[in-house]
Amino acid sequence: MKKNKRMVAILVFGVILPVIVLILMFTFESEHINLLNKEYVHVETQGKIDGVIHSIKSRKGGIYVALSNNIKVQLPPSCNYSYEKSYIDNFLRRGDLLFKPKNSDTLYVFRNGQKYYFVLGKFINK
Template identity: 35%
Template sequence: MKFNKSFILIIVVIWSIIIFFIVKTIKDDKEKTEAKIEFYPLFDKNTVVNSIVRNKEVEKGFYKGTVYLDLKDKTRIRFSGNLSVNYMYRSPCFDTFVQRGDLISKTAGTDTFYVYRNNQEYYFVLGQTINEDKRK
């Protein structure tokens, strides 16, 4: 099977355009997320919070797994939810566990934080996987 130079050139141009748009989309997503990070302080050991989740957004692009929470008291927080895992729960990763309406509570100087939902208390530890023996 013989291809002429024009056909090969067209294929190369088409692939170049496709690759260009993929790279541009990834770059734009990364820049958009990096700009957003400025408005959502990192949820860490020194964070103090006791408020209800008003809105939740989970990053699906460049920073996959990053969770952005807008709380009822106007606080905004961000953290990597898939790094806080508790196998005692059906949805063990925090990013999939937390919902609108949940109360999140954490005091300064601790890495443990609590989620209250339907009169029940759930807990997670920042950056750790716990209760692996209960993995389902």
């Protein structure tokens, strides 16, 4: 009988409880991403971006950028292999100036007098 109680405890704490915790974590993360998607505008080719980065969040392939002019945008995954930090979510820093002309898919990043660029949703210069 003691052996059965131990097996039940192992089953509950070793298998069932971790599965429940993982399900809850996934649910909360999904809900958080849904809230971000409502709060941040998805950047399209037609739109214009012009502002200094105030904060950056990266979640499951989405890059959420709040600009100092209270504009919040969601950038698609993008990569420029010309740079050491080639993925845009690793490249961007607080204080960078972002500029994307209207009707363009190119995002320019200005930092320390240098100009960098990414083509939104594309992996370039490989």
